[in-house]
Amino acid sequence: MGFNIYDELPAPVSKYHGTEKQVLAEIFLQHAQGGVLPVTPWYDASKSLAREFPEQLGCLDDPAILGRVFQMIDDNHDGILDQDEFVNGIHELLHPTTQEAKTLRARIAKAVLPAVENDFAHVKSVAIIGAGVAGLQVARRLMEIGISCTIFEKSENVGGCWQKNYADFGLQVPKELFEFPDFPYPDDFKCDLFPTGPEVQSYIELYAKTFKLYDIAQFKTTVVDLQPSGGQRGWTVVFEKEKQRSSKAFDYLVVATGMYSWPPHMPVARDASKFKGQILHSCTFTDRKVASGKKVVVVGGGKSAVDNAVSAAKEGSQTTLVCRSWHWPVPRYLLNLVPFKYATYSRFGHWFLHPHHGEGATATWLHGTCAPVKWLWWRAVELMFRGQFQIPSSMIPEEGVETDLFSGGQILNYDFRDMLSSGKIQQICGAIDKFTETGVVLVDGKELDADLVIYGTGFAKNYDIFDKVIQKKLNIQKDGLYLYRNVIPPQVPDVAFVGCEVSTFNNILTQGLQALWLQKILSGQMRLPKPGSMEKVIQKEQAWKRTWMPPASSRASLYQLHMTKYHDMLVQDIGAQRFRKMPNCFGELFMPYTARDFADLFPKASK
Incomplete structure (x- = not known):
């Protein structure tokens, strides 16, 4: 047997x-x-x-x-x-x-780990790596239950990627879809409906000041090594500040370094050393005047690449966007009338997605029976998007919109569309083969003159602060790091990843719920399953994602529009009601979910 x-x-x-x-x-x-x-x-x-x-x-x-x-x-x-x-x-x-x-x-x-245990009564101190929206929310939740927290941040301020980013960056969603669940925008906080990057940064700073999170943060401090405590529970954090290396022991570790941190992914083509112009990554293209009067080539098909092309075209003499494949743009208003959130942030819109592996027998049967209806729905959505963005046939994505949203979904205004139409931006489906002194040569032999090349190609993941042996225990795959609830590695004790191994269309809310979920675990109000049971859940999710999601290096972290299901799981784990709008059945089905639907799970901010 x-x-x-x-x-x-x-x-x-x-x-x-x-x-x-x-x-x-x-x-x-x-x-x-x-x-x-x-x-x-x-x-x-x-x-x-x-x-x-x-x-x-x-x-x-x-x-x-x-x-x-x-x-x-x-x-x-x-x-x-x-x-x-x-x-x-x-x-x-x-x-x-x-x-x-x-x-x-x-x-x-440096590589000896203690046995994985499910009792966290020993946790009195926690090291949090990263002072972005994830790290700040973790600190807030853990300080509520009397745990001493220290935030290590390599930059000089809170905010993570919102401190400084590419030119003209900002939220691609309205502000109610990027809001701390325990700290809504104050009435006197002035910002656009779609806040700019500096406005978002001001909001994050206000959160940190309100809850005195600056007091527990060590800025300009780089974590260089994370060491187990010699076979005992806990971690020793080795960090460097002002060229001085120090270490400190903690009972628990939270990695909150974000989905878009470091290092930049730059697939620079050969002969780049011959190029007499400038080569940048989107994260270093922070001032669009750098492109003034120049011929610019932008590489990539995601949101940052499109934004970079628009910014460069406002200053440059010629801008060309080069990418291997195109992605479906999502308009801010469907048919220029209905805010997109009603289709993408509601349970009604969520039902049309590929069914989650955790659905029951009845829901699975219903999804299968209605598959033709769902297919027609998405083809109609594509026709609507094509019409609104005037997408030429040469730019139709290979993947259907219901799948593409999980690898390259981007919510855009009409700047890119209008600049394409006017000729201010040229688009080419292809890739750079090599650089020349005065430009680039594409794989099909076409030559493009360029003074500036910008790679809007995202970021890679790096786990080198962990020992190589521990990285093997994390079981990092080609398509990312699979974790229990995208937070807990089953075979590495006393560590959680918050915000850096999950991506949804409402990351600030997702990270807030993850922080609350972790608080319940460390306070003993809920218990983790045993490692074997967590592995079983992970393998089911891994198999589910690999059957239909595009094979991206970040696939393990992707939930995107499936955030409704992911939030349901976190909320149910802590023993709360997942249907947050009931008894309003109409609202539960058709109204978009926002952070305010979860506000009663969090303590209210003092005025």
């Missing part, structure tokens, strides 16, 4: 007896072949060592570390271990006296 692979196995019980050296001798004899231990049996012996000495050697399942240990204890360097080499060598590693053993032991300690 088999067994349930998601069931938790009992903690291993030592089957060895005697002194430490006697235990090591038993392990050697168990795995030795002909009185010696070649490389292959050494791998099996290392697993026994990791089980027997978890706090000291718990990461001996990593090949790189295994190789270094073998090299150290193989005294005569013959590629096999005899009993004396094994016993004395491992004993030296457990109680190092030589510099080599001390160095290797310190390296191992």
Whole structure:
């Protein structure tokens, strides 16, 4: 008979007896072949060592570390271990006296994790990396329950990507769709209906000042390493400020570095060194006057690339947008009358999406039965978008709008459309093959003159603040980092990712609900499932996304318009009602959800 692979196995019980050296001798004899231990049996012996000495050697399942240990204890360097080499060598590693053993032991300690536990009563201090809207909301929620928080922020202010971004950046949604659930825009706060970047930054700063979050933030501080606490629970944060390196221990760690942080993704074509012009990423194109009088080529098909092209065209002499494929634009007002939020932020609009894997049998049957109706609905939506944006046939996206919204959805005004129509912006579907001194050559051989090339190609993910062995335990995939509820890694204890591994069309609300969800866990008001159960949920979500979402490097984090379902799951987990508008059945079905629908879950801000 088999067994349930998601069931938790009992903690291993030592089957060895005697002194430490006697235990090591038993392990050697168990795995030795002909009185010696070649490389292959050494791998099996290392697993026994990791089980027997978890706090000291718990990461001996990593090949790189295994190789270094073998090299150290193989005294005569013959590629096999005899009993004396094994016993004395491992004993030296457990109680190092030589510099080599001390160095290797310190390296191992950086990757040894304690067992995953579901009790967080020990958490009295939390390190939060990032002072954007996610990190600030986490700090606010945890401080409410008496947990001491320290925010580490590499820049000089709160706000994350809203502090400074590409030229003319701002919200692509109206302000009621970007609002802290516990801190609505004050009546005397002046901003546009679609706030500019500086207006959003002012709102975030006001939030931080109101709740005294500046007091717990360390600015201009870069986190350079995150180390487990030597097999014990908690983390040691190694950080650098004013060229001085320091470290501090915490009971829990929250990574809140955002979806669009660092490093920039710049697939620069060959021969870039020959180019006599300037090459920028969208995050460094902060002043459109840089493009004044220049011939500009913008690379990319997402929101930032389109915005960069519009900004450059306002100043430059010629602007060309080059991308491999186009994405469907979403108008701010459907048919120039109805705000788009009624279709995209309501349960009615959500029902037309690809069904979530967590739907019940009745809902699944209904989705299948109505599939032709849903298909016709989206084709009608595409016709509407084509008409409103006057999309030429050469720019029709390959993916249907119901799928494309999960990889390149962008809410636009008509600036880009009008500039295309007037000829101020040229569009080319293709890619840059190489640079020349005076421009670029596309893969089809077409040459474009350029003085300035801007890559609006997004950002890559980087997890190098974690040890390489821990990164393997995070199980990072080609399509991203899959987590339980997009927050918790099942195999790495005492760490949560808030805001940086999930993307919706209302990120500030999503991150607020994640912060509340985490508060309930750390306060003991709700409990996480066991690691095996979390893995089961993750694998279901992974399979669901991979059956229909485009194969993007960020697919693990994408919820986008499925935010309704994601918010439902978070709210249900904490024991609250997911139907926030009831008993108003009409409103529940057709009215858009905003942060104010969840306000009663959060304490009200004091005036």
